[in-house]
Amino acid sequence: MTTDGSQNNELEDFEAYLEPDFEAANFANSLLISTNGHDNNLLDLQTPVKKLKYDLVELDKRMKLISSTNYESLTSNFTQIEQYKTILQDRINPQLVTINKPFDKIKREVIEPYEDATRLNNALKNIHQTLELLRTSSFFIFIIQQLEELQVGGGGGDGSTSSPSGDVVRTSRLYSQLMNLYQSVTTPSGGIKSDLSGNNNSNVMSIRFIRDYRATAITRKQSLLHEFSRVVNHETSRATSLNLKNLKLYHHLQALYILDPHEFCQIFDKSTIQRSLTTSSNQLSKALQSPRNFTAIMTEVQQSNTIYFNKLDEVLAKWNLPHDNSNKADQSYLSFILSHYGTDSLHLLFWQKLAQQLKRNIVATMARGGPIAKNLKVYSQGLKTSIEDKFTNVKIKQDILDAFSMIEYK
Incomplete structure (x- = not known):
């Protein structure tokens, strides 16, 4: 007792x-x-x-x-x-x-x-x-410490890409893991999740250091997205940069996908298809002002974009997505992107969009009338014959011929 x-x-x-x-x-x-x-x-x-x-x-x-x-x-x-x-x-x-x-x-x-x-x-x-x-x-602090070490060492934690390109992949993984941790303990509106089981994971946001670092992490993530977008846009601007030895492009594609798959698709579209579409559409729009030179300019557009998209397909088919819970094992970037667009070919998608833009330009030109519209009518049959000879893909050929049909319609 x-x-x-x-x-x-x-x-x-x-x-x-x-x-x-x-x-x-x-x-x-x-x-x-x-x-x-x-x-x-x-x-x-x-x-x-x-x-x-x-x-x-x-x-x-x-x-x-x-x-x-x-x-x-x-x-x-x-x-x-x-x-x-x-x-x-x-x-x-x-x-x-x-x-x-x-x-x-x-x-x-x-x-x-x-x-x-x-x-x-x-x-x-x-x-x-x-x-x-x-x-x-400790989970939060472990990741934050690694991010701070990368930032001090120039590892891209502040959006810098002066470090070895492999570090941007590591940085993206750390930020992705950190944001997932924050999401697991907060509601969509930013409040602390209630936990009826008595688990104290949500109370981690009551620790000032962890709570305050969230704003820093969000700001730095946006900075990284902007920097990755700039690099991908630069590295995909020339066909000569599209090769398997371009590890800078490869690592930044990986980092961008890990950080935000949705932003990856938007940035890829803007850096490749939309840029090529804008350049080619401007060329063809100017060519409509002088139908005599249209065939030569169309040939130039066809050749340059064929080379560009063939090289783009080659690297995207050889490079695989980084492994995570959402993608299949060893899924290539090309397979993922084609699935996103719902198409069988980026080259085909490009010409489909270009034909639509060309059609709108022709309709606008014919609506304005004048000598340019009259010249288009004079050269329309010759332009159609040239298109018949230059394009072997039936779908692309038909889309472009459909655009030129607007000349006779008007």
């Missing part, structure tokens, strides 16, 4: 966990500050975790001691408390003083140890909450 002194000392050293207003987040913050100080640039998580683990072991020992020391009282006497109360109140009033003595003994040896054990159990739960909070925080 425990003595009075030992009973009073059961909770010694654990008062902090038993405060009525105890909060795991505040306690974790104070524990980290007391261990690391305010000016320490390196965060030490091991020391506070060791302290909490020590407290867990000590509490477990004390609970076992209480249970083993008071085993008989806990099993045999506790069930008799209510019965003793009834006897005290209804039958033994004349002997109340005598009866109070064993009751006090029961209270001292059974009830009070039980209450102490309950309080110790509550303290144990609070320690577990703090450990879970620190564990979740």
Whole structure:
């Protein structure tokens, strides 16, 4: 049986966990500050975790001691408390003083140890909450530390691509993982998710360092997207840059896809198809002003874009997407992009869009009338014959001839 002194000392050293207003987040913050100080640039998580683990072991020992020391009282006497109360109140009033003595003994040896054990159990739960909070925080801190190291070392964490191009892939993976962690503990509106299971993952946002870094991560992610877009746009601007040895393009395509697959498709479209479409459409639009030169300019457009899209297809077919949970194993960029557009060929898609633009330009030219419209009517049959001879793909040929049919229609 425990003595009075030992009973009073059961909770010694654990008062902090038993405060009525105890909060795991505040306690974790104070524990980290007391261990690391305010000016320490390196965060030490091991020391506070060791302290909490020590407290867990000590509490477990004390609970076992209480249970083993008071085993008989806990099993045999506790069930008799209510019965003793009834006897005290209804039958033994004349002997109340005598009866109070064993009751006090029961209270001292059974009830009070039980209450102490309950309080110790509550303290144990609070320690577990703090450990879970620190564990979740360590995931955030580990990724953030790596990102900061990459930034200091010129690894592209600030949008710079002066480092080895392979670092941009690593940087993108880290930012993607970090944003997924933030998403897992916050609602779409930015609030903290409620967790009915009692898990304290969401409380990690109560740690100021992690909460404040979210805005920094979002800003840097947008900076990276802008930089990746600039590099991809530059590296795909010339057919000569489209080769398997262009690792700068390869790594930036990987990094862009990892960081944001949706932005990847938009940037790719703007850097390749839309740019080629704008250039070629401008050439053909000017050629409409002088139908005599239209065939030569169409030939130039056809040859340059055939070379460009053949080289683009070659590298995209040989390069595979980075592995993740959303794409199939060893899926090529070409397969992914064609699936995105819902087409069998980028070259075919380009000519389909170019024919539509050419059709709109012809309609506008004929609507304005004048000498240019008259010249187009004069040369229309010759232009159609030239198209028949130059294009072997039936679909492309038909789309362009359909555009020229607007000359006769007007």
